[in-house]
Amino acid sequence: MATQSAPILVTRPLAEGQAFAQALTARFGARVRPVLSPLLAPRDLTPLLPEGDYAAVVFTSAQAVHAARAMAARLPKLAWCVGRKTAEAATAAGFQSRSAEGDAEALVMAIAAAPPPGSILYLRGVDTASNILVKLRNIGLQAEETIVYIQEPQALMPQALALLQDPVDVIVPLFSPRTAQLFRAALPGETRARLHIAAMSGNVAEGLGDLPHAALTIASHPDAPAMLDAVETLLVRLPPP
The missing domain is CATH 3.40.50.10090 (Rossmann fold)
Incomplete structure (x- = not known):
């Protein structure tokens, strides 16, 4: 039986988001399914x-x-x-x-x-x-x-909105306090997804305010490799599909 890929909602600006999505795929392969939806341009x-x-x-x-x-x-x-x-x-x-x-x-x-x-x-x-x-x-x-x-702030793309409206586990790496704030503000009212947040720093986590989440981990270092480690921490803790 094939293992279901975990959706990773990547909200970085497009160029950085594409690079991080490639890094996710290179490290985790079919275990992850990056969904790009830049919140900043x-x-x-x-x-x-x-x-x-x-x-x-x-x-x-x-x-x-x-x-x-x-x-x-x-x-x-x-x-x-x-x-x-x-x-x-x-x-x-x-x-x-x-x-x-x-x-x-x-x-x-x-x-x-x-x-x-x-x-x-x-x-x-x-x-x-x-x-x-x-x-x-x-x-x-x-x-x-x-x-x-x-x-400049951007709205969540249709595929991101559809993902967040499903009752599924979604990993969301967030790289800046502003992106965290924009993500919280952009969530649809009918959000049903269980959010597993990887924050680059404590300040990023604070940007989420009281946003409900199933899990939160903070990267050990403020860089992309440590964010990949944070994603892995969340991946291994996801409940079975």
């Missing part, structure tokens, strides 16, 4: 950069790196990045990247341990979970910021 902006000579830029997302490509000629080459994926994107874009291998706190600590010889420019989206600019200034570094992209 990025749109690059064309801001004026603050005047000044900058020694380094700071990225906390690959999307910020993508948005910065158009202005790369006006930016310093040294790029501090929150994690490995962001650093890989920055390297591909021509920056000399350094990864903090962690979260916002780890990033600020890494910069403080080896500060660049001059001002820092933080390139970010409209919505952020942590105020990097304030943290950098609080440790005595000169820093400015520029908003280079916006993430």
Whole structure:
């Protein structure tokens, strides 16, 4: 008898969601069935950069790196990045990247341990979970910021709504507090699915508020590999079909 695939509702922006769905399939094979329904869609902006000579830029997302490509000629080459994926994107874009291998706190600590010889420019989206600019200034570094992209909310797609209206177990990996809030708000009133949540951090879990769920696990590290581990934790705990 064939094993039934567990639906995994992937709500990341399309490019990141497709990559995570591929990672799910590569690791779990037929055990999972990714269902893509992005809750955010990025749109690059064309801001004026603050005047000044900058020694380094700071990225906390690959999307910020993508948005910065158009202005790369006006930016310093040294790029501090929150994690490995962001650093890989920055390297591909021509920056000399350094990864903090962690979260916002780890990033600020890494910069403080080896500060660049001059001002820092933080390139970010409209919505952020942590105020990097304030943290950098609080440790005595000169820093400015520029908003280079916006993430626009999207409605759940029909296949996601249909899934959530069935009385089935659904694993939902959530990568940011804002996505958690959007997911909670987007749930149909007739939701019958039993939700098994994999949250990237405690802050992400808090974004769910009092949303009812059958299970919740928090990733051991704020990155995609740890989120795959969190999904596996939920997978092995699912009740038999």
